[in-house]
Amino acid sequence: MTNMRISDKIKYAGASIQHGLLAIRNDLRGMSGIEFAMIAPMLIGIYLGVAETALGVTNSRKVSRVAGTLADLVAQTENITGSEVDGIMNASVSVMAPYSSDGLVIKVVGVQIDEFGDATVAWSRSKNGSAPSVGSGYFIPTDIKIPDTFLIVTNVSYDYSPNLGSNLISSFNFNETNYNVPRTSATVQFAN
Numbered sequence: 662m663t664n665m666r667i668s669d670k671i672k673y674a675g676a677s678i679q680h681g682l683l684a685i686r687n688d689l690r691g692m693s694g695i696e697f698a699m700i701a702p703m704l705i706g707i708y709l710g711v712a713e714t715a716l717g718v719t720n721s722r723k724v725s726r727v728a729g730t731l732a733d734l735v736a737q738t739e740n741i742t743g744s745e746v747d748g749i750m751n752a753s754v755s756v757m758a759p760y761s762s763d764g765l766v767i768k769v770v771g772v773q774i775d776e777f778g779d780a781t782v783a784w785s786r787s788k789n790g791s792a793p794s795v796g797s798g799y800f801i802p803t804d805i806k807i808p809d810t811f812l813i814v815t816n817v818s819y820d821y822s823p824n825l826g827s828n829l830i831s832s833f834n835f836n837e838t839n840y841n842v843p844r845t846s847a848t849v850q851f852a853n
Contacts, residue, residue: 713823720760720821721835727756727765728817728837735769736813736841740850746786754788766790766818771849772799776808783811784851790818805840811848813841 665673731753735741746769754762770793771783780801785792793799801812815838822832843849 709825713825716760717821717823717833720757720819723757723760724765724817724819724835725837727753727767728815728839730756731767731769731817732813732815732839732841735815735849736844738849739843739846740852742851743786743853746851747788750786750788764789764820766816768792768814768816770799770814770816771851772801772812772814773848774801774806774808774810774812778806778808780806780812783848801840811843813843813849815839815841 731749734749734753735746738745750767750769753767754765757765765788767788768785768790769787770785772780773783774780780799782793782795782797782799784795799814801814805812816836817838818834818836820832820834823830
């Protein structure tokens with residue numbers, strides 16, 4: 662090769678480079694590894710996003726169940742004391758298991774609707790929050806506001822913080838209100 666002319670050396674080098682580029686272009690052995698490396702982060706992100714969304718939906722459903730369970734249990738009584746309402750609230754919190762119930766705010770309100778359709782708080786109790794004061798007005802949707810009736814209203818609120826990406830997404834507030842009529846009497850009497 663030392664006796665070759667310069668033009669032959671250039672031709673030879675050009676042919677070698679061309680042959681090498683063709684060999685690289687036709688070699689597909691590592692292509693699937695490269696494709697996986699490009700797609701894997703996106704697939705992992707989608708998987709984690711779906712898992713986190715499922716946890717959020719489950720927590721939302723649990724909040725709805727807490728409100729429903731609480732309203733159902735209180736509506737089955739004729740007379741109830743503050744300690745009994747507290748016990749029912751503590752038992753209802755167990756519906757959140759296995760998820761954390763920290764930050765769960767529960768309000769149970771007995772609402773009397775008079776003959777004019779005005780709703781006032783007859784009694785109230787809460788856990789981790791302030792209950793509406795007795796005698797104050799209370800909002801009841803017009804489609805269920807029937808004069809001369811009594812309602813048990815439960816309100817459950819829960820701040821859910823995602824486990825993953827909590828610095829990207831702030832917490833969600835799940836809020837559920839449940840309205841029940843007393844089952845065994847016209848009202849549920851409350852004794853502190």
